[in-house]
Amino acid sequence: MTLHVVGIGSDTGDDQVGWLVANRLGKRRRDVQTFSCRAPMELLGRLPLGAPLLIVDAVRSNRHPPGTVHQLQWPATNRLAAWGQPFTSHGLGLADALSLADQLRLLPSPTLVWGIEIPEPVASPDLSASVLAGVEALLQAVDRDFPTQTP
C-alpha cells in the first residue's frame, strides 16, 4: 500500500509545516509518495491520487495552543471550516478545494486532513519550537495509524 501525502504551504516560517511533514515522511518511509503545493486549488490539478491520501496544512483557529495536531476524515466540511478562515487567494481554501474534488469524484477514500496549529505568523524563515513539536507528534501519529507494511 502506498501512502500519498500532500503538504500545503510555503517555504518560510510556520507556514512550511505542511511541506516539512511531507518531506520528512517521504525520506523516512519507502511506501510514501509526496508532493507539495502552495495553494489548495493546486491540489485539484494533481488528482486523482491513490488511497489513503493525507493532506497536511498549517491551521490558525486561535482556539488551540500552537503545535496542536488536528485530524479529520473527509467529508467533514463543517469541522474543517471550524479550523478558521482560509488564508488563500480568492477565498478558495482547502475546504473549497476538497468539496469541489469530492463533487467531481476525484477524492480517494480515505482522505484525511491533518493540521498543525501555528501561532501568529511572524517574519522568520524558521519554524517555531511549538510547531516543531507538533510535527514530531504528527509523524508519530501517521506511523501509528498507517504502519509500514513488510512484504
Next chain:
Amino acid sequence: MTEQRTVDIHVPVLARVEGEGALELAVRDGTIEKLMLRIYEPPRLFEQFLVGREYHEVPDMVARICGICPVAYQMSAVHAIEQAFGMDIDPWVRDMRRLYYCGEWLESHALHIHMLAVPDFLGYPSVTAMAQDYPAEVRRGLRLQGLGNAIVAALGARSVHPVGARVGGFSRAPTAAEARSLLDRVREALPDAEELVRWTASLELPASDQDFTTVALRHSDEYPMNEGRIVSSAGLDIDIREFDDHFREHQVPHSTALHSRLHDRPYLVGPLARLNLNLDRLPPQVQDLLEDTGLSWPSRNMFHSVVARAVEIHYGCIEAIRLLERYQTPTAPRLEATPRAGVGYGCTEAPRGILWHRYEFDEHGTVVDSRIIPPTSQNQARIEQDLKWTLEAGNLDDDDQELRRLCETVIRNYDPCISCATHFLDLRISRR
C-alpha cells in the same frame, strides 16, 4: 403611480474576488444617492518596499504582490529595468516571455471563468454547486488551469510566486525534452480551449449595451502581451512613457486603492478591452472561431468579458504551440545586465489589463523610486460607472437580495484583484 422605494444596501464582504472590498449603495426616491466600491484592504506599500533594493531583487519581490498574476508583475518590471539599463533582449527570451504570459492567461482566465464568473451566469452560489450539474465543464476548466500552471512552472520553477524570471531572461532554460512534453500537453488541450469559447458564447448572459472607453496595448503585428503602444477606443495612441501625460491617479476617501482616469474619465482595461482593440491581431484560427460564435465584435456588453477570456485561452494555446514548435535550447538563458543610472518604463497585459511600472535607478542599479499602477485600480471607476448604469437600467426596484446578487455579478465580471490594487465586497444598501 408606483411608489419609489428608498434603499440602503451594504454588502460587507464581496465573495469570489481576490482581496477585501465592500459596496455601499444608497437609493433615495428611486435615485442613486451614493454608490461606492470601498476597498479597505490595508495599503501594502510595495512601491516603498522596493526603494533601496537592488535591481535584481525586483522581479522576485513584485511577484509577491499577486498569487494569480505574478508573471505580469515580473514582466512589467523586467522590461522597465531593461529599458533603464539600455538592454536589448534576444529573440529566445522574447519568445519565452510570451510563452510565460500564455501560461498566466490560461491559469488566471480558467480560474475566473469556472470558479468565479460562470456560477453567477448559471445561477449557482459556487463552483462546487455548479459542478454537480456541469462536471465535465468544471473538469475542463481545471485541466486548462493546470496547463497554465505547468507552463508558468516550466519557466518560473513553480506556478505560484514563480522565481525563474530574471532581468535579461530566465534563470534556466527548459530542456528540449521538457519543451516537447509541454508542446504535447498544449496540443491535447486545444480542443478544450475551442469548446470553451463555444460554451461561454452560448451562455445566456445579461443584455448590456454601454458606452465606455477601452484601453489596451497594441503591437504592430501580434496580439499584445509584453510590448506595444497604449491605445484607446477614443483615439489615444501613445508610447508607454507618456502614460502620465494622459492618465491621472487620484485618491478617493472610500478606497485604499487609487482611482485612475484617462482624460478625467473612467476607462476599461482587461480582456474585453484588449480583444475589442486587437481583433485584427488574432491569428485566423481564433478569428474564425470567434466569428462562429455569432457574437458581434467589438462588443459593448461588459458580460462578454467571459467570452473574451475564453478567446484569450484559445489564443494562448495557439501561441504556445507556435512558440514551442520552434523551441531551441539557447546557449544562455539570459543576458547579463550592466546597471546604470536612469529611468525605465514597463507596461504589459496582465490577465486583468495593462500593468504599468516605472523605476528610477542610481548608477549602482539601486531603486531610487518606483511606481506600479495595477489594472484593478484602473478599472475601479469603471466598475462604479457600470454598477450605476446597470442599476438605473430598471433594476432598482429589485429586492435587496436580488440587488446584492446583481451588484456582485457586475463586480466579479471584472475579475477584480483587490490585493493587487489595494488596495474589496462588504454591500451596504440604504433605501429610504
